[in-house]
Amino acid sequence: MTIPFHLDPVQVPFAYSRDDGMTDVNTIISTIRSLLVTTLGWSEPTTARFKTPVDASGRFLDILLTRISATNLDILTRNASAVTVCERRIQISNPGSVEYYCNTFGVCINSLQATPERFEAHVLDQAPDLQSDNSLYVASHGYRNTSDVADAVDTGRYFMIDNGAATLAARSRRWGCTHAPAVADLATAVGSLLYRDAILRVNSAGSQRWAGRICQCIAVNELLGPGVEEKPFIDTATGGTFKIVGGTAGAVDHRWAFRKA
Amino acid sequence: MTKPIVFDEGVCPFGFRQDLTMTDYNTFLTNISTELVTNRGWTNPSSNLYQCPADSGGRWIDILFTRITATDLECRVRDQLGRTLCTRRIQIAVAGTNVNYYTGKFYCIIESLQTTSEIFQAMITEPSPDGESDMAFCSALGTGYRTTADVVDGIGDQPGEYFGWEDTAAANRQRLQTSVDTGNVAIPFILVSGNLMYEPVVVDNLVAGVARWIGQLYQSVICDSSIAFQADKTVMIDDAVSATFRVIGLATINTNRMMVRKA
Numbered sequence: 001m002t003i004p005f006h007l008d009p010v011q012v013p014f015a016y017s018r019d020d021g022m023t024d025v026n027t028i029i030s031t032i033r034s035l036l037v038t039t040l041g042w043s044e045p046t047t048a049r050f051k052t053p054v055d056a057s058g059r060f061l062d063i064l065l066t067r068i069s070a071t072n073l074d075i076l077t078r079n080a081s082a083v084t085v086c087e088r089r090i091q092i093s094n095p096g097s098v099e100y101y102c103n104t105f106g107v108c109i110n111s112l113q114a115t116p117e118r119f120e121a122h123v124l125d126q127a128p129d130l131q132s133d134n135s136l137y138v139a140s141h142g143y144r145n146t147s148d149v150a151d152a153v154d155t156g157r158y159f160m161i162d163n164g165a166a167t168l169a170a171r172s173r174r175w176g177c178t179h180a181p182a183v184a185d186l187a188t189a190v191g192s193l194l195y196r197d198a199i200l201r202v203n204s205a206g207s208q209r210w211a212g213r214i215c216q217c218i219a220v221n222e223l224l225g226p227g228v229e230e231k232p233f234i235d236t237a238t239g240g241t242f243k244i245v246g247g248t249a250g251a252v253d254h255r256w257a258f259r260k261a
Numbered sequence: 262m263t264k265p266i267v268f269d270e271g272v273c274p275f276g277f278r279q280d281l282t283m284t285d286y287n288t289f290l291t292n293i294s295t296e297l298v299t300n301r302g303w304t305n306p307s308s309n310l311y312q313c314p315a316d317s318g319g320r321w322i323d324i325l326f327t328r329i330t331a332t333d334l335e336c337r338v339r340d341q342l343g344r345t346l347c348t349r350r351i352q353i354a355v356a357g358t359n360v361n362y363y364t365g366k367f368y369c370i371i372e373s374l375q376t377t378s379e380i381f382q383a384m385i386t387e388p389s390p391d392g393e394s395d396m397a398f399c400s401a402l403g404t405g406y407r408t409t410a411d412v413v414d415g416i417g418d419q420p421g422e423y424f425g426w427e428d429t430a431a432a433n434r435q436r437l438q439t440s441v442d443t444g445n446v447a448i449p450f451i452l453v454s455g456n457l458m459y460e461p462v463v464v465d466n467l468v469a470g471v472a473r474w475i476g477q478l479y480q481s482v483i484c485d486s487s488i489a490f491q492a493d494k495t496v497m498i499d500d501a502v503s504a505t506f507r508v509i510g511l512a513t514i515n516t517n518r519m520m521v522r523k524a
Contacts, residue, residue, distance in 0.1 A: 156443035169444065174442055175438065189468045189473040190391055190396065191473075194474060210450075
């Protein structure tokens with residue numbers, strides 16, 4: 001087998017880190033700077049605006065991190081056309097812990113509140129389409145809106161540019177069944193766990209289409225709680241360690257796990 | 262890449278046959294013997310009873326075909342435990358109907374090309390990542406278009422609608438993993454570029470009252486409903502290996518239809 005592009009550490013290098021005992025979101029900005037710019041080759045065109053490397057097809061996104069208060073961080077995501085995809089916020093406890101799941105084409109910041117508060121921004125892997133086929137490849141979301149209200153935060157819900165307008169929608173593939181009497185979660189009849197791609201859909205010129213996969217992220221059984229680490233095979237003889245992040249599983253039957261090792 | 266087991270003709274040899282303008286199921290009873298016994302390695306324990314080879318987990322199915330009339334065929338499916346999963350019927354027209362046979366080592370799908378296709382199916386699933394013996398209690402499926410009273414009851418005409426053994430009895434349910442988003446909106450099985458998507462047919466069953474995945478159907482894929490019934494499509498099943506699948510006449514569920522390997 002060949003490792004799929006979106007899980008390939010050569011094509012999509014990744015990095016994980018964690019801060020504990022945080023008292024100020026400035027620590028997030030510092031850590032993100034180190035992970036993204038120093039480790040993963042992102043750039044920082046202006047202070048606290050971080051830009052992914054531009055890939056061979058000219059794709060990138062940028063995120064602007066703004067400290068609202070010591071415990072409140074605002075993050076604005078734009079696509080390569082400088083169109084705002086979303087502006088969202090996450091908060092930390094004081095003291096608080098934050099985990100960072102970063103890669104060349106995306107970032108997930110997971111604030112370990114009692115209910116985890118997560119921010120994500122991703123350049124999707126559009127394979128088997130060419131990465132240059134279309135511009136609908138940026139997905140982003142965060143736990144709170146700019147009024148600090150937690151709204152519509154279940155797994156698989158993202159802002160993307162839907163038919164020309166940034167729109168929040170449930171976008172991930174539902175890997176369960178839609179029929180009664182029960183949802184088939186990501187497990188087999190004998191209890192083996194299954195893992196699936198985090199693939200998202202988008203409204204392209206009025207038609208719903210599958211847009212691509214989140215890099216270094218997989219869908220896992222919803223019964224596995226946040227913080228659990230899973231080690232699925234990503235190739236015939238290659239495994240990866242993925243850690244389940246917060247977020248309500250709700251109706252989607254699964255949770256996200258991001259690459260840690 | 263390595264060819265997925267579910268498409269590996271070394272694991273599950275397959276074939277396709279078409280009989281034109283069939284007017285009497287006696288023709289079918291003759292030809293299915295050739296397809297299953299001669300070509301796919303099934304056995305014929307008694308008249309019109311066919312048993313597929315046991316896999317490494319000891320799983321197999323048998324099918325008993327009974328000619329009710331010249332135009333009415335009854336098909337009974339049992340698993341290796343002798344449990345009857347279903348007895349269903351399909352019909353051909355008096356004036357004659359083309360009949361397609363999709364047969365494999367572990368499956369048999371017969372399509373009577375009436376205005377609305379009448380399809381009979383029987384199979385065991387390819388259960389990876391679990392072992393074949395792991396799934397032996399719950400991974401045989403079957404269905405057909407009509408009841409034994411020849412009624413079209415609408416429970417055997419969609420991809421994924423199968424009878425399977427659910428804990429204590431055979432039951433029919435919709436079992437297919439389809440192209441749906443987390444808002445339960447059916448999404449066309451198409452990429453932004455317009456390229457069509459194909460996936461193995463993944464099905465579930467109830468185990469201790471809970472729905473769980475039991476594997477994939479050999480030599481079959483789901484596709485977008487924009488592909489016409491009976492259309493043939495070339496699908497990549499390995500890095501440089503393609504296969505031809507045909508859309509069979511099962512009604513669309515969400516945005517998906519089912520294709521079975523032809524070549």
